[in-house]
Amino acid sequence: MPANRLSMRKIKEVLRLTWACHQSQRQVARQCSLSRPCVRNYLRRADEAGLSWPLPADLDDSRLERLLFPPVPKPMPAERTVPDWTTVFTDMKQKNVTKFLLWQEYRGLHPTGYNYSWFCDHYRRWLGKRDLSMRQNHRAGEKLFIDYAGHTIPVINRHTGEITEAQIFVAVMGA
Known part of the structure; x- marks a missing residue:
């Protein structure tokens, strides 16, 4: 679980001590009660954002936070082919055919296809939607x-x- 972010006030203090007072990361970490990697992380983020000391006067806390922590772009989902569950169902009736074997064949045809856990989960859901039942009425021990x-x-x-x-x-x- 990621650690909570520091307040913008504390981040500004880290930047001030490093850039204005020319203190080492170790000294800044000690004065602000932080770890050295934490100080290094915030300095790296400030460098990547193109910040320098003194900070611009019009830079408020929310804008500074957006500069230091830009939103991570979500990767575009690749087009994945969904297996034909009816074919999977009929293939499962054959001897020595397993879901894992059918999934391997599916991944062979579609290298960017879904993982095995997704394959099994969705196949199970598809089976649940089929609404198959066969009522058998007989007396106990009769058959x-x-x-x-x-x-x-x-x-x-x-x-x-x-x-x-x-x-x-x-x-x-x-x-």
Whole structure:
């Protein structure tokens, strides 16, 4: 978090002690109860603003503040292409396809595209807007839902060293 700015009165005192009294930054820092980098920062800002001692008579505090702390220009946002979420949705149904893989393909096509966190957040929002639902009415324990999870996994027989492929079986009783 950035530190609070000094009052314009204190900044003017730093400038006066440095330029009119020809004191070192260390002496000015000690007299004004500031750190040396803080004094150096305000002197640098004054140099960049083209100020010198004595300050112009018509220079009030608000104008001095605008000279020392000019507004930072906001960078123009680059044109970024938004992914086609319908295509992403259909691609996600394929085996071994992840959001990260689809994002990498998107960034390959659009190098100035959005970051992964933005991609995931907006995809999740798009999914939420789809309003999909499927009501299933059945009595508890009446149905068994079965599926096989992912790829086959190798199972090694300890005695023979033979490798057998096995599938992970998943079953859930409907409630």
